[in-house]
Amino acid sequence: MKSERDRTAGPAGFETMAIHGPSEERPYPYRAVSPPIVHSSTFRFEDIDAMRTEMDDAREGIFYSRRNNPTSLDAEQRLAMLEGCDNGALFACGMAAITTTVLSRVEAGDHVAVFKDIYGGAVNFFTNVLPRYGVAVTWVDTNDYAGLESALQPNTKAIYFESPTNPMLKIVDLERMGEIGRRHGAALIFDNTLATPYLQRPLDWGIDGVVYSATKYLCGHSDLIMGAATGAAEWMDGVHNTRYVFGGVIDPHSAWLFSRSLATLAVRMERHCDNAERLAEFLVSHPQVERVQFPALAEPEQRALAERQMRRYGAMIGFEVKGGGDRADRVVSRLRHVCLGPSLGGIESLIVEPRYATHRRMTREQREALGIGEGMLRLSVGMESVDDLIADFTQALEG
Ligand SMILES: Cc1ncc(COP(=O)(O)O)c(C=O)c1O
Structure with missing residues (x-):
């Protein structure tokens, strides 16, 4: 035929x-x-x-x-x-x-x-x-x-x-x-x-x-x-x-x-976004976390804009831990599944302190002018089992 x-x-x-x-x-x-x-x-x-x-x-x-x-x-x-x-x-x-x-x-x-x-x-x-x-x-x-x-x-x-x-x-x-x-x-x-x-x-x-x-x-x-x-x-x-x-x-x-x-971008992004939404919710209610940057948690105007022009909120989270830089160092050094590394967007979760990586050439004052405090962490949420990621952050933040 x-x-x-x-x-x-x-x-x-x-x-x-x-x-x-x-x-x-x-x-x-x-x-x-x-x-x-x-x-x-x-x-x-x-x-x-x-x-x-x-x-x-x-x-x-x-x-x-x-x-x-x-x-x-x-x-x-x-x-x-x-x-x-x-x-x-x-x-x-x-x-x-x-x-x-x-x-x-x-x-x-x-x-x-x-x-x-x-x-x-x-x-x-x-x-x-x-x-x-x-x-x-x-x-x-x-x-x-x-x-x-x-x-x-x-x-x-x-x-x-x-x-x-x-x-x-x-x-x-x-x-x-x-x-x-x-x-x-x-x-x-x-x-x-x-x-x-x-x-x-x-x-x-x-x-x-x-x-x-x-x-x-x-x-x-x-x-x-x-x-x-x-x-x-x-x-x-x-x-x-x-x-x-x-x-x-x-x-x-x-x-x-x-x-x-x-070919797998759509399924990967869906999973990245699912995990990021769960982790953002977890972090924002954690007592050791000062504040969380994530479009779903942003002020209403920013959130509405994200919802208008994006399909979902993405899978990057910025968050600041209480206790400043020393505390952020300690959290990072305790993480087991989440890798310490400067890139983003991979299947594995990657975390970095902007003051040591992306913004290391700026002074503390210049970073603060951009809203980047010493205890700030940038997390690229990977595709691991989200319960493992939450457990990893729980022990790292509470240790
Ligand atoms: C938003 C953004 N644009 C551009 C670049 C540069 O890309 P590449 O490292 O592939 O040259 C990066 C790298 O981290 C990035 O995060």
Whole structure:
């Protein structure tokens, strides 16, 4: 019997797209269900015309793997499907995605505005690198929308921010930011690492370009360093052309691992979020805990914003223990299942004191200005049995 399959049917659900990716429209060679890993740096052609056609197609042309590779293209299209956009790009790490995307939008003489609560590596880039190339940077208090508008100038080309922020988990109003960006003609570049496209789709709210540390939830197993960017086709042309120059690409095997990880993103995020909600509830009622940062426990306006633009609250928790830094050190040193480590978004729970890791280059006063006290802990809630995690924190907080 002949196939009656309609390969042009409308968009599928998140999990279906994550599992099948572009393969329903573009079946893989050898009838494979898993994307083939094409370990080839370059590609051969039947004739010169065929080669020229492929080389002229910057978006999908396959002639040299620094430009495009079949395994990476498949992974990039899978991510773009989940994000609801045309195109994606994978990078050697999140910082390569951030720097390449920003540099694809600005030139000497331009200005960018940046919210203060962003990842430390990005702070370093905007503070110590971008100004050296003639791009002025203005820092704005996160969520000060009036302050942002007054910081914008005729030459402001981009506004950079993230939400939820790390580690204070502030929620920024994406729709409002989209509206401000459009009115002032400034592109919005947004780091969606903590939410992932499963919990939040920034492009739906008017954001122009999204960046990720794919090292975190997208890859999700604390075994890869990778970055990603997504956006509309024309936006991504700039990103791809800049990546072709700077060269922060990944190898085909890593691209395959990325696709494999993406296939389970939805189930992983659900479990991460279930565990985080239980742990946040536990921590907020514990007598040794001073305060807890978690969008579900935030003030009503912030909580409502999270509920409007996110599917769930995410799986990062910030909390401050009573007794300051010494007490926080003791809690961390007593934890059994929860690993002491600086990353986030992996299957295992990871905890860190921002004063020793993400914010170690700041003075105590600078940290306190951001709301980060000496007893603050940042927890990336993993997928372990939640009762084990609660028991682990019980003995660590009470010991
Ligand atoms: C929110 C956020 N963005 C970007 C990065 C940078 O990503 P990578 O370490 O993959 O370069 C990190 C790293 O911790 C991060 O937490």
